[in-house]
Every structure is written in C-alpha cells, then in structure tokens.
Amino acid sequence: MASMRDIKRRKTSISSTQQITKAMKLVSTVKLQKAKNRAEQTNPYFNYMYQTVCSMLAKAGEIQHPYLMESESEKKAIIMITSNRGLAGGYNSNVVKLITGSDISLDDAVIYPVGHKGEEALLRKGYTMASDYSDVIDAPTYEDALAISREVLDAYAAGEIGEIYLAYTHFKNTVSHEPTLLKLLPVEVDEEDVAGSSSDILMNFEPNEEEALDLIIPKYITSLIYGALVEAVASENGARMQAMDSATSNAEEMISDLSLKYNRARQSSITQELTEIIAGAEAIS
Numbered sequence: 001m002a003s004m005r006d007i008k009r010r011k012t013s014i015s016s017t018q019q020i021t022k023a024m025k026l027v028s029t030v031k032l033q034k035a036k037n038r039a040e041q042t043n044p045y046f047n048y049m050y051q052t053v054c055s056m057l058a059k060a061g062e063i064q065h066p067y068l069m070e071s072e073s074e075k076k077a078i079i080m081i082t083s084n085r086g087l088a089g090g091y092n093s094n095v096v097k098l099i100t101g102s103d104i105s106l107d108d109a110v111i112y113p114v115g116h117k118g119e120e121a122l123l124r125k126g127y128t129m130a131s132d133y134s135d136v137i138d139a140p141t142y143e144d145a146l147a148i149s150r151e152v153l154d155a156y157a158a159g160e161i162g163e164i165y166l167a168y169t170h171f172k173n174t175v176s177h178e179p180t181l182l183k184l185l186p187v188e189v190d191e192e193d194v195a196g197s198s199s200d201i202l203m204n205f206e207p208n209e210e211e212a213l214d215l216i217i218p219k220y221i222t223s224l225i226y227g228a229l230v231e232a233v234a235s236e237n238g239a240r241m242q243a244m245d246s247a248t249s250n251a252e253e254m255i256s257d258l259s260l261k262y263n264r265a266r267q268s269s270i271t272q273e274l275t276e277i278i279a280g281a282e283a284i285s
Helices: 004-058 091-100 116-124 134-138 142-157 191-196 209-284
Strands: 076-081 109-114 163-173 176-185
Touching: 004 163, 004 209, 076 091, 076 116, 076 142, 076 209, 091 116, 091 163, 091 176, 091 209, 109 116, 109 134, 109 142, 134 209, 142 163, 142 209, 163 209, 176 209
Parallel strands: 076 109, 076 163
Antiparallel strands: 163 176
C-alpha cells in the first residue's frame, strides 16, 4: 500500500490538474456558444449553395469548361481541416482516420492542411503536403477560404490535380460532430436531379456558359470551404468542452478514491500506534 505522503502528493497533483481542466472547459464553453451561433446562422446558406449548384449542373447538359472537365491527373487534393491544439478528444484523429481509411491512396493524395494536428499526423504516415493554411483555423474569414479556393482551383484547371475533396467535422449540435469527406470537384450530380429534369429544357446561362461558370464555381468552392471552417471551429470547441468535462469528472472520482485510501491508511497508522502503546504499557506493568 502506498504511504500517506505518496497518496497526499498524488491527490494534490490531481487537484491541480482538475483546476486546469475546469478552466479549459469554461473557456471552451464560452467559445462554443459564439462558434455555435455562427455555424447555425451560416449553415443553411452553404447547404443550399451545394444543392443549387449540383441541381443546376444536372440540368445544364454537356458543358466544356476547365472546372468541369475530367482531368487525366490521378492526384486528388484534400483540404483537411483540424485544429492547432490538442486536448479535444478524438476530434483530430477522427478526421485523420477519415482520410487514411478512404479510397484515396497515399500516393495520389495531396493534402492542403488547415490545422497543425492533422498535418503532423499525416506527415508521419508519409502523405504529401501542399500549402499550409494552419493559421486560418484560429479565426477563419471568407477571405481565407477564398485564398484556399483559388489555389486548389488553379491547380485543378492546370491539370495538376484531378479531384478536389474537403475533409472536416460537420457540426450537428453541441454533443454531436460528424467527420465528413465531401467531393467538391468534379461535381457529383445526383441521379434524382437528372431524372427530374427534362432533356428538352436545359439550363440557360447569361451572358454565356464560360463566363457564368467562371463566377459560379469559385463562389461554390469558396462558400463550402468557409462553411466547413466555421463548422470545424464549433466542432472543435464542442469536442474540447466534452473532453475537459470528462477529464474533470474523472479527476473528481480519482480524488474521492484517494481520499478513501488516505483515510484507511491514516486509520491503520493510528491503530498500529495504539497497539504499540498498549503493548508497551503491558510490558512495563
């Protein structure tokens, strides 16, 4: 059995850690409220943007445009959104597992990391990294999403990559966050949209197809990236809040258990001292 001194030292150490986890939980809770409101306000727009573009292209017929044409390149760009800090449970590892467990091979993947944790994990596994946008996740803006969008679209138009994916954590609610791998380009047209559209009535573009798509596709990609950044921030703070709450509860249980062990050790020590005193008194008499 550990000595009373060791138990007391361990209890003090756990109490100090508990104070830290409590503080981190409070900070994450405050950040979550702000990020949650932002995510809930922006989410409908980005969902409708995705649905609208997919539906529009389903009714557009055969269009020859650099953003829509199949590329001969086998490379696949993955914009991976994780965090710059840990202590968020499985938040970062779930996104990493989403990529490593996908059909995209290590040799074909080109990672555009947003967040150091995911970048470090995939670097250890041998993945190829492109431009690092990790600083963006601290306070994402639409301009940040636009910069990422321009780089991946330029690489796509130049034939350097053949597909563009977005790996992030979808924010459902405070306690539910879903790792998501979304294909951005080429746009996957829903068969229901195709079936529901008439071959005789195609989408008309004004002023012309090329100019319209030059505006629509970058807007579409940028909007989805920005939406993913906003949801990822909310998911990160939600995951960290849950992780710190769990750590605080575990610390409370450990402190309670150590208190019980300390009291037992103290009682045992007192009993032993009394036994020795009684035995000494009997020997004298």
